[in-house]
Amino acid sequence: MTRMMTDLPETMRVIEISTPGGPEVLVPAIRALPVPGYGEILIRVAFAGVNRPDALQRAGNYAPPPGASPLPGLEASGHVVAVGEGVTRWRLGDAVCALLPGGGYAEYALCPADHALPVPAGMALREAACLPETFFTVWTNVVQRGGLKAGERFLVHGGTSGIGTTAIQLAKAMGARVFATAGSDEKCAACLTLGAERAINYRTEDFVSALKAEGGADLILDMVGGSYLPRNVKALADDGRLVQIAFLTGPKVELNFAEVMVRRLTITGSTLRPRTVEVKAGIAAELEREVWPLLAAGKIAPVMDSEFPLDQAAAAHARMEGSSHIGKIVLRVT
Numbered sequence: 001m002t003r004m005m006t007d008l009p010e011t012m013r014v015i016e017i018s019t020p021g022g023p024e025v026l027v028p029a030i031r032a033l034p035v036p037g038y039g040e041i042l043i044r045v046a047f048a049g050v051n052r053p054d055a056l057q058r059a060g061n062y063a064p065p066p067g068a069s070p071l072p073g074l075e076a077s078g079h080v081v082a083v084g085e086g087v088t089r090w091r092l093g094d095a096v097c098a099l100l101p102g103g104g105y106a107e108y109a110l111c112p113a114d115h116a117l118p119v120p121a122g123m124a125l126r127e128a129a130c131l132p133e134t135f136f137t138v139w140t141n142v143v144q145r146g147g148l149k150a151g152e153r154f155l156v157h158g159g160t161s162g163i164g165t166t167a168i169q170l171a172k173a174m175g176a177r178v179f180a181t182a183g184s185d186e187k188c189a190a191c192l193t194l195g196a197e198r199a200i201n202y203r204t205e206d207f208v209s210a211l212k213a214e215g216g217a218d219l220i221l222d223m224v225g226g227s228y229l230p231r232n233v234k235a236l237a238d239d240g241r242l243v244q245i246a247f248l249t250g251p252k253v254e255l256n257f258a259e260v261m262v263r264r265l266t267i268t269g270s271t272l273r274p275r276t277v278e279v280k281a282g283i284a285a286e287l288e289r290e291v292w293p294l295l296a297a298g299k300i301a302p303v304m305d306s307e308f309p310l311d312q313a314a315a316a317h318a319r320m321e322g323s324s325h326i327g328k329i330v331l332r333v334t
Contacts, residue, residue, distance in 0.1 A: 005092055008082070014106040014107070015027065017070070026058060026105075026313045026314045034069075039085075039086045041083050041110070041113045046126075048073045048331040049328060049331075050308075051320075071104070072104065073100060074099065074273065077098075080092055090116065095119045097116070097117055097128040098111045105313055107333055115132075117131075122298070126332075130330060133272075138163060138166045141221060142154070145270060146268075155207070155219070156179075156180050157221070159182045160187040162303075165327050168180055169195055169301075179207075180199050181200045198214075212234075212235065216238070217237060218236075218240050223248055225251055226253060227253065230256070233265060233267075238263045239264045239265070241268065243268055245271070304327050305327040307332050310333045
């Protein structure tokens with residue numbers, strides 16, 4: 001039986017994509033309040049995280065999976081206001097942060113109950129909204145797929161992005177030697193503060209030479225793609241692994257696979273959104289067990305850049321795509 005708070009409205013404010021295009025196509029609208037189905041919860045959204053996949057969806061290049069909300073927004077924090085049949089963990093009023101299939105840019109959002117996590121002890125909802133998308137992505141690709149181990153040399157590109165700031169801290173907490181690239185001396189300084197051993201300004205330095213001088217990277221996490229792919233291969237140590245999670249400069253490039261074979265390199269990658277409900281639930285369980293205690297203890301924390309009201313989502317996207325931000329951008333919803 002579905003349980004719901006008694007004061008819920010029939011409609012809600014949302015931000016929708018009026019047509020594929022730039023930030024200006026994000027417009028306010030009114031939609032009916034969603035109702036949780038079996039195994040789902042409804043969250044009154046306090047804050048919603050802003051991420052690169054949101055911009056890709058807005059531009060028409062990242063369609064929601066079947067059955068997902070067409071509204072942008074893949075992570076949010078807030079309080080549970082309705083619980084669908086079959087949900088036993090969550091109670092009305094619980095404070096949660098959640099990985100969403102879509103729909104975060106709204107006053108209320110649905111998600112599978114097993115994709116929600118408790119807000120870490122001592123953390124505000126504003127910061128908690130920044131956890132799911134980046135921590136699910138980094139854990140999946142750096143730990144599960146990349147197999148990072150203590151003592152290994154780890155390179156992350158875009159060190160001051162939401163993914164980058166998360167990856168630096170998590171890899172450092174795991175005992176890895178962390179290297180990062182960034183586009184300014186200010187951003188490189190931020191990477192060092194977060195725990196990177198070396199930050200490489202890609203506008204003035206060659207990350208391939210820098211990593212080769214250290215013996216090569218055992219693992220590289222990349223979202224740039226394009227011309228970075230063959231350079232990443234050269235920056236890897238023998239038996240190294242490259243994990244690709246996005247292609248900001250394009251997915252196609254010419255690559256000599258002889259080097260991959262001779263040096264026993266591994267090239268892999270993944271996208272999070274199309275994975276099954278069950279897989280994401282498994283990731284959530286691992287994060288709660290392995291990472292949430294680190295967040296509660298203050299050993300790692302989300303890096304906050306800026307906050308925008310919900311109706312200024314277009315400005316938030318412009319900020320993100322201008323690439324001057326350091327850390328996460330959020331929308332204040334309620």
